[in-house]
Amino acid sequence: MSAKSSQGGLSVQSEELRVVILGNTGDYKNKVVKSILDCENLAGVKVGQCTLHQRDRDGRRISVVEAPGWDRSSKQQTPENIREEVERSVSLCPPGPHALLLVIPVKLSEEPSAHEVTAAQTHMQLLSERVWKHTILLFACDDGVEEPQVREHIRGAEKILDKCGGRHYVLQKRSQSNELFMKIDDLVEENRGDFFTTQVYYELIKHKTQEASGEDKLRLRRISLDNPPDLNKDKGDSVEKKKTTESDKPLEDTPKIYMDIRQFVVILMGVVGALIGAVAGAEYGVSGSVTGLVSGIIVGLLIACITKCIYTRMYSRSLKKPTDSRVNSG
Template identity: 30%
Template sequence: MENNPEEKESITLPEVRLILIGGRWAGKSSSGNTILRRERFECGQTRTAQSEVRHEIVEGRKLIVVDAPGWKSSLSLTHIPEWNKQQFKLNLSRCPPGPQVFLLVIPIDSAFSVAQKRIVEEHMKLLGEGVWRYTMVLFTCGDYLGGKTIEQHIESEGDALKWLIERCKNRYHVINNKEKSNSSQVTLLLQKIDEIVSDNNGSYYEVDEQTLTIIEKKQREVAERAEKRRRRAEEQRQQMTTLIQGDLCRALGDVQLVVTEKRRSEKMESNLEEKESITLPEVRLILIGGRWAGKSSSGNTILRKERFECGRTRTAQSEVRHEIVEGRKLIVVDAPGWNSSLSLKDIPEGDKQRFKLNPSRCPPGPQVFLLVIPIDSAFSVAQKRIVEEHMKLLGERVWRYTMVLFTCGDYLGGKTIEQHIESEGDALKWLIERCKNSYHVINNKEKSNSSQVTLLLQKIDE
C-alpha cells in the first residue's frame, strides 16, 4: 500500500472522519495539525488530557480529526485507571456516526518492542476485534529515516513491528511533522484512507450504542458519588475550622476576664477575623510512597525551589531540605520509594529499618506524612496491600497523620479528583477512608501555581 496507491481505483470521500490513537508523546497532536494544515491542536510540553475534535476543509473535503489522549506505553492495561479505559471507548462517539479510519501513531525514532506490542493489542481489544479493519499505522518522525525507506525500517525492527503491520493489512504511511508545508504527504494519506473505505465497501466503524450507554450511566453514577465525597470533605474541613475557632474563643475568654465585656467582645471578633485556624510556624512533613510516584518533584513544588534532584535517578536515601514558604519554615523529608511490585517479605531488612528511621529525620517528629499516589496509573489491590504493609512498619497511629497527595494532576483532564477516586474501585476508596478523607492534588508541571501549595498548607494546618 505504501508504493502505488493510485493504481487501485478508490472512492473520494466528501467527508473524512479519523481518530488519532497511540502512546503518549508519539506525535498525535502534531500529526493532526499537519493533516488539517493548520495549528488546531496544542503541542509541546503539555499532553492531551482529554479527546479534542477539530475540523477543516482540506483539498475540497471536510476532515474531522479526533486527537485522543495517549496511553502510557510502559503500563499494562491492568494498571490503567478505569476512567481512562472508559474514555478510550468513548472516543468513538466524538465523530458521529463513526470513524472511517483509526490512525495508530508509531514514532520511528524509538524501537517498537514486544512490550509495546502487547500494550497496543490490549488497547485495541477495548474497541473490539473489528477495529483492525479500519486501522492504518501512521509513522511519525519521518525525518529520522535518513537515507533508508520505511520498508527497511520495518524489516530491521523485528517481529513486533512486522506483526503490527500485518495486523493492519500492510496499511501504513509516513509523515514528517517538521515539514508541514509538504502538502503531498497529506494528499497521499487521504488517498490511502479512500482505499481503506473502498476495501470496507464504504462502511465506517459503527459505535456500539449499548456499550456507550452503559459507560455513560456508570460515569453519571460516579459523578453523583464524587459530588457526595466532595461535599463530605468540605463539611469535615468546616467542622475542623469550627472546632479550632471554639478553642480560640475559649482561650481568648480566659485571657481577657479582666477586660470589660464590650472590649472583650470586640477583641475576640477582631482575632477571629484575622485567624480562623492554627498557622504552624514550622511544618515538618515526610513524603512517602512507591518509586517514580513524584515525591522528589512534589518536594520541590512544595518548597518552591529545586531542592531535590529529579529525573532518571531514584532517591536512594532519605534527604531533608527546608525553606521559608509563606512566612514559615517548611522541613521536607524525601524518603526513598518502595518497589510497588514487591511484598514486604521480599524487601531487604536494611530497607525496612531505614524506612522506620525516616520520622527521626525531622525532630521532634513529622506533623504529616504525605502518601504520594500518581493519578496516571491505577491503584490496584496489590498496591493497597503493599501500602498497608509499609504503613504497619510505622505503627497504627501513623494513619492519624497521613494525607494522600495525588500527583500528575494534569492527567485529570476534565474530571475532578473525586470522580477519579470513585471510578477507581474499592482499593483507592479504602485508602482515602483510611486517611479520614484527607487528600490533595498537585500538578508538578505547574510549579508557578502557588495556590496549590497554599491550599495544601491549609489542609495540613487543619
C-alpha cells in the same frame, strides 16, 4: 452520493471524512493530526480527555478526534479513566469514524519495543475485534530516522499488521500530507464507505435487523393464511378418482360372473345328457334306462367341458387385446 455502515448505520455524505487518532503518550499523534488537516496551528475543542478537530480541506469536511495517550508498556498501567476515553473517542465523530490511525513512534534514539507494540494491540481491542477492518498502522518518524530503522519497526509490528490486513504508512515529513490523505481514502474505498461503530451501537443495529427479519417471516405467514390451498380442487380429484374406480369395478367382477355361468352350463349339460340317455335306454327296460342315464351324464359333461375350454380361450383373448392397447398407448 452516500455511504452506509456495514453494521447498518445511517447514511453519510461522501464529502465528509471522519478519522480517530490513537496511540501512546507523546506529541506524535498531534503531528499526525496536523498532517491530515494540513494545518500547523490547530484549534481543537476539548471533549473530556479527547480533542476534536474540524476543518474543510479540498471541499471536504474533515473531522479528526485525537484520543488521549495510553501507557506504552501495558494496558494495566493505563488509568481507568484514560481507557474509558479511548473507548469513547470513536463516538465523538458520529455516526462513526471511517478510519482509525494507530500511531507507533519511530524515535531516532530508541530501538523498537515489543512491549509498546503489545500495549498498542491490547488497547485497540478495547474497541472490539471489528476495529482492525478500519485501522491503518502509522509509523510517525523523528527527523533524521533512516530506512533500516523504519524497516526494523515494521518487522516488530507484524502481529498488528496481520490484524489490520498489512495496511501501514510511514510518515517522515509534513510534505507527505497528501499521500497520507490518499492512504486514508484508499481504506474508505476498500470498505466501500463503511464506518466503524461502537459495540453498543452495533448491537442495537443488529437487534433492529433481527426484528426486521422476524417481521418479514410473520408477513410471509400472513400471506399464506390469506391464500389457503384450494381444498375443493383436491376433493374434486378424489370424486373423479372414485368415479374412475367404480367404473373399473364391473370389469373386475365380470370374470366372476362368467365363471358362475360356466358352472351352470356344465350342470345343465349333465342334466340334459342324463335325460336324453335315460329316454334312449328306456326301450331296453330298467337296465337300459340306468345305462343310458350314466352314459348321458358322461357325454353331457364331456360336451360341457369342451365348450367351456373353447369359450374360456375366446374370452381370454378378448380381454387381453384392450389391455395390450392400453399399455402401448401409455
